[in-house]
Amino acid sequence: VPIYEVIATHGTLSPEVKAEIARAITTIHAQETGAPGHFIHVYFPELPGGSLFTAGEQSSTVIVRALVRAGRPDQVREAILKRTSDMLQEVADVSAMETLVTVIDVPPSWAIEAGILLPEPTKEAEDAWFAEVSGR
Amino acid sequence: VPIYEVIATHGTLSPEVKAEIARAITTIHAQETGAPGHFIHVYFPELPGGSLFTAGEQSSTVIVRALVRAGRPDQVREAILKRTSDMLQEVADVSAMETLVTVIDVPPSWAIEAGILLPEPTKEAEDAWFAEVSGR
């Protein structure tokens, strides 16, 4: 965690653009939260043409749906939302109206990574967690 | 937002049925919530044959997983759930046992669309939001 799912119909995002979006999301999330890159995941499910609709019509909207650890200040989420929305418009070359980003909290104890339940997003808890992961 | 994800294995839903489901979901959501169609998104991720299991066996269940803005009365969600379940049985030609619909609340401030954080689902907040979007 975090997990960023980027939803766009086939052909909207080239392989190069997908890689660029993945790098940009990783940078934004790491800068705003201080989280290490190794736990930032971004994926693009396959949507064949004719599999994405807005207002009942086929559309080329780009939707980002993220799960992040709960417990951070509101302004961290707001910064991630705004920067990700701006980034999509630039990198994916879509209009503001064709972007949608949602960042959803998950309590850390609801997730396990590297085989160990996730820590709260505080420096102390994270340091203890990394020590435990490294010691394995 | 809303975002409706419709999950079915390849071949369960033809392109025509996908389009019909997308239109029907858009109509149901707009009627029950008053939301304008332009912000109603429906997508169908690709699942190759052998990628969906119920009780550990391959199945043709149709699952709808929606994210909607929090803040509406319970009976709005209940109406969406029941109408969507009924619609799937009719349009996708599956039995009640092969349908599953879940509608999950997301606080409006956890999402950004058209570049602006979403408003609460009240007429006043939405009018102000649309004025800001239009003014861009």
Added chain:
Amino acid sequence: VPIYEVIATHGTLSPEVKAEIARAITTIHAQETGAPGHFIHVYFPELPGGSLFTAGEQSSTVIVRALVRAGRPDQVREAILKRTSDMLQEVADVSAMETLVTVIDVPPSWAIEAGILLPEPTKEAEDAWFAEVSGR
């Protein structure tokens, strides 16, 4: 509900391994919660090569994202998380660092299955629910 989404890039999991993961998840969830298999769904969305990134680089992480009914004790979720993480390492042959599992609560009244709103996860409510489903 539950709905388990298993996210891995094309080629990471063979069809046989997908079927084995689906059976294993079904067994773990049924044993830990007492839920009947018929309502346990597992699916694997298609992710072409180059569609999954960790730390901004293509990766072979296997991510499980589950929606379950809220209302169970914490130790049920913890057992599901740990057993699912261990199972992935064994069945999918990935390292602990390449596994991520998150199990997210959904209030039962936010979902409809077999055409009837889901019951709370108590024996009494579930018995009444099954009686209603069977009576249809």
